[in-house]
Structure formats: C-alpha cells, structure tokens
Amino acid sequence: xxxxxxxxxxxxxxxxxxxxxxxxxxxxxxxxxxxxxxxxxxxxxxxxxxxxxxxxxxxxxxxxxxxxxxxxxxxxxxxxxxxxxxxxxxxxxxxxxxxxxxxxxxxxxxxx
Amino acid sequence: xxxxxxxxxxxxxxxxxxxxxxxxxxxxxxxxxxxxxxxxxxxxxxxxxxxxxxxxxxxxxxxxxxxxxxxxxxxxxxxxxxxxxxxxxxxxxxxxxxxxxxxxxxxxxxxxxxxx
Numbered sequence: 001x002x003x004x005x006x007x008x009x010x011x012x013x014x015x016x017x018x019x020x021x022x023x024x025x026x027x028x029x030x031x032x033x034x035x036x037x038x039x040x041x042x043x044x045x046x047x048x049x050x051x052x053x054x055x056x057x058x059x060x061x062x063x064x065x066x067x068x069x070x071x072x073x074x075x076x077x078x079x080x081x082x083x084x085x086x087x088x089x090x091x092x093x094x095x096x097x098x099x100x101x102x103x104x105x106x107x108x109x110x111x112x
Numbered sequence: 113x114x115x116x117x118x119x120x121x122x123x124x125x126x127x128x129x130x131x132x133x134x135x136x137x138x139x140x141x142x143x144x145x146x147x148x149x150x151x152x153x154x155x156x157x158x159x160x161x162x163x164x165x166x167x168x169x170x171x172x173x174x175x176x177x178x179x180x181x182x183x184x185x186x187x188x189x190x191x192x193x194x195x196x197x198x199x200x201x202x203x204x205x206x207x208x209x210x211x212x213x214x215x216x217x218x219x220x221x222x223x224x225x226x227x228x
Contacts, residue, residue, distance in 0.1 A: 099157065099170075104152055
C-alpha cells in the first residue's frame with residue numbers, strides 16, 4: 001500500500017524568503033505525484049503534477065518540484081514567497097488506479 | 113465551466129438527523145469521489161464512482177451512502193448523523209485512468225458539516 005509523509009506539519013517563513021515543503025512517498029510500483037494547495041476555507045487546487053518524463057516539474061504561481069526516485073521524495077520549492085502563498089499544501093500520490101493517497105498536509109505561513 | 117460544485121456550503125445537524133450533500137460536475141468526468149477532511153489528518157476517501165450506476169467503498173465508508181444515477185451528479189447521504197461525522201466534505205472528479213496514465217482530480221469548494 002502506498003503512503004505519503006509530509007515531513008513538516010507547519011512551515012513559517014518571511015515574505016520573499018525561499019521555501020521548501022518536503023514530501024516522501026513509499027511505493028513499490030509506478031507512482032504519480034501531485035502537489036495541491038488549499039487556501040483558507042476553499043477546495044484543493046492543483047499546483048503541479050509528475051506523471052513521467054522530466055523529474056523537475058514546474059507549476060503555477062512560481063512553484064516547482066523535483067521527483068527523486070532514489071530518495072522517494074517530491075519536495076516543493078519556491079524561490080521567493082508572498083503573503084498570498086499562505087495556505088495548506090498536500091502532496092498525494094497515485095498508482096495505476098484512480099486512488100490518491102494523501103499525507104497530513106503542511107501549513108505554510110508567510111509572515112511580513 | 114463551473115467545474116465541481118457542492119451544496120450546501122455549511123450545515124449544522126442534530127444527532128440522528130439525515131441529510132444529503134450534493135455534488136455536480138460539468139466536465140464529463142467518469143470518475144467521482146467523496147473525501148472528508150479532519151484537522152491535521154489530510155483527506156480520507158469515503159466513496160468513489162467509476163461511472164453512472166457504479167459505486168464502491170473507500171477508506172472510511174461507515175455511516176455514509178452514495179448513488180450515481182447520472183454522469184454529472186454524485187450525492188453523499190448521511191442517514192443517522194453522529195458527532196464523529198463533523199468534518200469538511202469534498203467532492204472531486206477526474207478522467208478515467210488508463211494502464212499508462214492517471215489524471216489529476218478536480219475538487220469542489222467543500223461542505224462544512226457540524227453534528228451536535
């Protein structure tokens with residue numbers, strides 16, 4: 001069975017600082033990886049996805065993530081965050097079926 | 113396209129009451145899902161459907177029922193509400209995955225349910 005571990009439950013940073021949100025997955029089969037963002041009191045919005053091909057994936061709002069198969073990681077990065085990036089972030093994994101396995105999420109708080 | 117819509121946005125139920133959470137998508141997706149989100153716990157799959165007339169249990173189905181009579185609609189029914197069902201409920205939809213590719217899920221805005 002797949003599992004996802006988001007290594008930090010909360011990440012506080014200052015505006016314009018870089019940020020990395022860490023995500024590890026465990027799977028013995030082909031895996032598809034996603035990052036979603038959830039702004040307060042809203043649904044989940046897709047930031048980026050890794051299905052195959054290049055291991056560096058660029059998403060919306062200046063975010064990118066790198067798939068590292070040997071370390072089973074898919075960390076999310078942004079070189080300079082804004083107040084508006086304050087949100088909860090999820091990195092579910094999917095296998096060859098429809099199911100997504102979610103981690104517990106990381107709350108990113110950007111302070112002025 | 114409106115995407116995935118959910119009604120109501122908020123609801124307070126008394127213990128033992130029943131209600132239906134509505135979900136509609138206009139993207140012609142075959143696959144639809146219901147999740148619940150509890151603080152600090154991520155999302156858990158309640159039920160899913162791979163097409164009209166076909167539904168199956170997810171990770172946490174107890175206390176819920178679903179039906180899928182059309183491609184667009186996937187309502188979630190709570191028959192006897194309990195405090196443990198206090199949560200935020202999300203509906204999602206996606207294209208049908210193939211043996212070589214899966215697709216992202218599109219989420220609705222959620223329904224915040226309190227059972228007291």
